[in-house]
Amino acid sequence: MENKVTQEELTQLLSFKHKYDELSFRYGKIEFAIRALTKEQKAIDDEFDQVSQQELEFFKKLNEKYGESQIDLETGEISNSE
Numbered sequence: 001m002e003n004k005v006t007q008e009e010l011t012q013l014l015s016f017k018h019k020y021d022e023l024s025f026r027y028g029k030i031e032f033a034i035r036a037l038t039k040e041q042k043a044i045d046d047e048f049d050q051v052s053q054q055e056l057e058f059f060k061k062l063n064e065k066y067g068e069s070q071i072d073l074e075t076g077e078i079s080n081s082e
Contacts, residue, residue, distance in 0.1 A: 005013070062071070069080045 062069075066078055067080065069078045071078055
């Protein structure tokens with residue numbers, strides 16, 4: 001029994017190790033990207049909630065001032081809902 005693998009076998013083993021190392025590195029990059037995107041998504045969700053709340057408060061003020069009505073976003077004209 002030989003005490004050592006052949007150079008070709010060693011090269012192949014090292015090639016597998018290198019491929020696994022590369023895959024692990026790429027997987028890690030994906031995990032970091034997912035983490036960053038998740039953080040960004042949360043920030044967008046928070047901003048969306050803020051804008052929705054501001055819009056709701058603004059609509060309440062418009063309803064107090066003009067009553068239940070429709071506003072043409074092109075002209076600003078108000079038509080009462082009937």
